[in-house]
Amino acid sequence: MPERRHAGHRPSRPSLRRRLLTFLLVPVLGVLLLDAVLGYFVALAYSNRVHDSDLSDSALTLSEMIGNDALRGELTAQARFLLEYDPDGRNYYTVFSDRHGRLIGNAELPGAEGGVPTDGPPRLYDTALGRKPLRAAVMRVSSRHEPGDVLTITVAESLRDRHTRAREILFLTLPMQALLIAAVLCLVWFGVSHGLRVLDPLTARLSRREHDLGPIGEEDVPIEILPLTRTIDDLFARMRNMLGLQERFIADAAHQLRTPLAGIQLHVESLDNAADATQRSEALGHVHRLAARAARTSAQLLALTRTQAPDLPDHDGMAVIDLSTVVPEAVSMRVHQALALSVDLGYEGLDGACLVRGDALQIQEIIDNLVDNAFHYAGRGCTVTVSVSRDVDEFVLAVEDDGPGVADAFLTLLGERFFRVPGGDEDGTGLGLAIVESIAERHAAQVAFLHAAAGGLRVEVRFPAMTGKPTETTH
Structure with a gap:
């Protein structure tokens, strides 16, 4: 059974407003997501910077404690609390002596790769304790209590607090960014809706037209x-x-x-x-x-x-034809009529190809109208000659007869629609030569009306000759 459709169902039509908003809002939402990701990493970088500073300070503080008091394997309870306190886990520290080995510490922390200068600033590096990633600060200081000994002080902390601070910063800034994005979206919506109103004058002007097919114009067109x-x-x-x-x-x-x-x-x-x-x-x-x-x-x-139809191909869009083939074929189709009228119909052509751009059927229409015109006005027993010749860069298709001809005063009027030479047969329509001129115009050809050598009328149609090697030829 055929599919039934609901009476009220209509396919959605494409909307310029919806399309513009889609192309604008989707990227804006993508930018919001990207901004959130970038904001988190910026906040994390800031948190790392602050914690790295605190970690360096802790290493310096421990160095000062060790410098003030001789170590006997233990720190005071207050110093231990300050070093080990961490709301999310533990802080780690260790002190090694080049002469005595490990002095104090609460973990076996891996050392930093590469050397650490003595009595220099703390050096920060990433390390791990088991599977737990840590950030550590290490420094080497000369012992104040035992000349010649160097102490390596390492302080480390977990990374969880850094990520917690970064998320807190992100959550503080994200609502404000969301409000700004929402404001941008509203401005985009308003801008698109308001911008499309520029089409209203054009729409109103076109709606007032009834049968006017004149140009729209460009004065109010975006x-x-x-x-x-x-x-x-x-x-x-x-x-x-x-x-x-x-x-x-x-x-x-x-x-x-x-x-x-x-x-x-x-x-x-x-x-x-x-x-x-x-x-x-x-x-x-x-x-x-x-x-x-x-x-x-x-x-x-x-x-x-x-x-005169506008959908016919122009001269450049036509195929390549050979007049030396098309014209004789068209003339041969009129031989039986010439015999019936006792007309001597002949053809004179060139050796070799005569290539022009054109339409073979329309060329035949030209020949038929010119031969009909010669038969009609030259009369029975006349001589009609169809020829193809070359004149510099043109091929000349000519039809001439030995009839009474046309007076000079009327030569310039030939080719006008419905014009017939006064005194001629009224059975003519006056359209044959007009058809010839119309077809010639489409072929970029020129039509000339001349006196024939035998006293009759000579009609020439001059076609531009093809230059170069043709790619296709239509016979």
């Missing part, structure tokens, strides 16, 4: 979201282009189909009122021609709109 607004502006531009193409297509279709559709309606009415078979046949012939004209107009309008 720098951080400029890439987003610029991307939206590019999207709006593509949408305006597509809507413009759609509106133009609708307007062109309404304009160009109005006449044939009105003619079809008129001749259908004539067909209904026809008195004999001859009138019906004439009416049907007119309907057939007008329907064919409407179909051709619709097809060319769609072709023109496709060539």
Whole structure:
């Protein structure tokens, strides 16, 4: 059975505020933990420093006691209490004579590695008594009661009190640090919430739009979201282009189909009122021609709109094609129509490859429209020549005929949509050369309308020649 979902359940949407707070608060909490660890070690270092000072003082104190009283193997009760008192355990001490060995002490403490200078300051070192770690201070002093003898005095203490003092310092400072971190978290929360309000003017401005696809602009856009607004502006531009193409297509279709559709309606009415078979046949012939004209107009309008679509690849994104292969193939597909019209259709090309960047289907569309234009305006029995030549760094695709040609006054108007040379056949749509120019523009090519040597029209499409060795070729 399919899984049922609760009606009120919605997947959580991504939140910019939540994301910012997560990226800020989690590191802040990590810093708090790191600060606590570092604070403990700082407190421990301070505690060690204080206890090391006290330990050195204890060694000096014991040295003074020994200097004032001759040792007979024992210390006074007061001196022993001061040396051995430790609320967490015991303090340890020992006194050795170079001549007599151990004099007094309450433990066998390991000696310090390396030498200890005589009558110098106490030297601190780490040691252990069994498994119990200790911190010790050792010093060597000359005996005041027996010249020539040197006494080694060692005082040690356990480390537990040091760690206890460090924890006490940490617990004293941690609440204050926690309050500071809490204040920082509140400031971060407030800062993120307040900082996001900078988007409110932009949101309000966009909400007031209805059908406006103009650029958003950058006057009140934060720098951080400029890439987003610029991307939206590019999207709006593509949408305006597509809507413009759609509106133009609708307007062109309404304009160009109005006449044939009105003619079809008129001749259908004539067909209904026809008195004999001859009138019906004439009416049907007119309907057939007008329907064919409407179909051709619709097809060319769609072709023109496709060539202007923004999602087609530009010149740099096209494949490498060989005009010496594509053009003859396209011309050969029109031979049967040329024979039917008694047109002498020929091709003249170059030896070797003629490589350009382009789309083979669109190149064929150019050739079809130029050949159709020549067939239509040059008339039956004409000569049409398609050629490919090279002019410096360009390959020239040319179609010329020996028809009546076009007057100089109208050459500059060729290529405009729906323009037809006055006095010509009205069956033309005036879109063929416009399609050629639109496709040529996508191929970074130039279109020129010239007089042919035989007196007709010559149309040239100049493609930039490929430089370097191509990586792929499309035939």
